[in-house]
Amino acid sequence: MKLSSSSFFAPLSRICAIICLVFFLLCSFSVFGYARNLSPVDGFEKYIEEAKKHLLAKEPAATLAALRKATAEAWRRFPFTAVNVHLVAAQPAGYGRFIPRVDNVFRPGEPLILYLEPVGFVVKEDKNTGKYRYRLVADFNMVDAWGRVVSGRRTVGRFEGETAQFPDRYPLTFTYSLSGLPPGEYKVETIIRDLLGKKSHTVVTPIRVEGP
Known part of the structure; x- marks a missing residue:
């Protein structure tokens, strides 16, 4: 039986497309899950950074307020x-x-x-x-x-x-x-x-x- 190059590469291209699609979906789910899991931590780090800025600016009330918000974020975990x-x-x-x-x-x-x-x-x-x-x-x-x-x-x-x-x-x-x-x-x-x-x-x- 004679095979043409087009008949050989057509199934191969479809397989590659399916593999790429699966890889894309897996990456999307992983990134989504990763972001969802890290969102509280990101909030915690955001308030810690705010506290650092207020501390350097010698703003005690704002520093303590940011630290309390960071505590609330950590508390949820x-x-x-x-x-x-x-x-x-x-x-x-x-x-x-x-x-x-x-x-x-x-x-x-x-x-x-x-x-x-x-x-x-x-x-x-x-x-x-x-x-x-x-x-x-x-x-x-x-x-x-x-x-x-x-x-x-x-x-x-x-x-x-x-x-x-x-x-x-x-x-x-x-x-x-x-x-x-x-x-x-x-x-x-x-x-x-x-x-x-x-x-x-x-x-x-x-x-x-x-x-x-």
């Missing part, structure tokens, strides 16, 4: 969790103002005070007022050494409101009573629920209750 979790010796006086407890051993009737800072919860900004809104609630379980829930309560705390500044420094304090617990090992479960983000995070705090 955080997982919902808690940082700076501590058993404390007394009621905290404010953000970061606490005295850590030296151990996790308690006597019956002694209160357990837990300090933590939630991060990554959803914050809604009202474009009209410029205020930020958040809604958190917390539940509590006391679990013994065998994994049994010996006490607990739903909605031990409700934390919601509006603020003019982005609420990235929002400490929570929980005070639990250990009255009636027999001596032994326990785990305190503090479940924080983000009502706007429809997510939850559980902070597990091991403790030991000693006899009188």
